[in-house]
Amino acid sequence: MEKIIIEIEKDGTIKGFADEVPNFISVKEIERKRVSRIVPKNLPLRIAFVIIRSLVSDNSKIANWTRNWKCNWIVVIGKKQYGPFKNRTKAIEFEKEIIRKTWR
Numbered sequence: 001m002e003k004i005i006i007e008i009e010k011d012g013t014i015k016g017f018a019d020e021v022p023n024f025i026s027v028k029e030i031e032r033k034r035v036s037r038i039v040p041k042n043l044p045l046r047i048a049f050v051i052i053r054s055l056v057s058d059n060s061k062i063a064n065w066t067r068n069w070k071c072n073w074i075v076v077i078g079k080k081q082y083g084p085f086k087n088r089t090k091a092i093e094f095e096k097e098i099i100r101k102t103w104r
Contacts, residue, residue: 017096035099038091041072041084 040046049066056062072084073091077098085091
């Protein structure tokens with residue numbers, strides 16, 4: 001079973017990844033903030049990825065197709081790039097690990 005980590009601040013603010021916040025937590029107001037990007041390392045693929053993803057919703061079949069491209073991926077946080085990673089799943093695991101360290 002995958003470990004889920006959420007942080008609850010003294011003011012009641014919950015920090016976590018959208019795909020990990022449990023459904024049983026009732027939240028009145030959600031502020032989503034993108035702090036990183038996971039994109040293909042190959043520049044032409046990256047350009048195609050960014051263009052396609054800007055045109056479709058995150059829940060679309062096309063967005064899901066782009067997430068499964070067989071290529072090397074990089075994690076971009078601020079001006080720093082990490083990777084390459086052989087698959088997007090490994091990039092996401094790394095991304096979450098890095099971001100959680102900034103919460104502390």
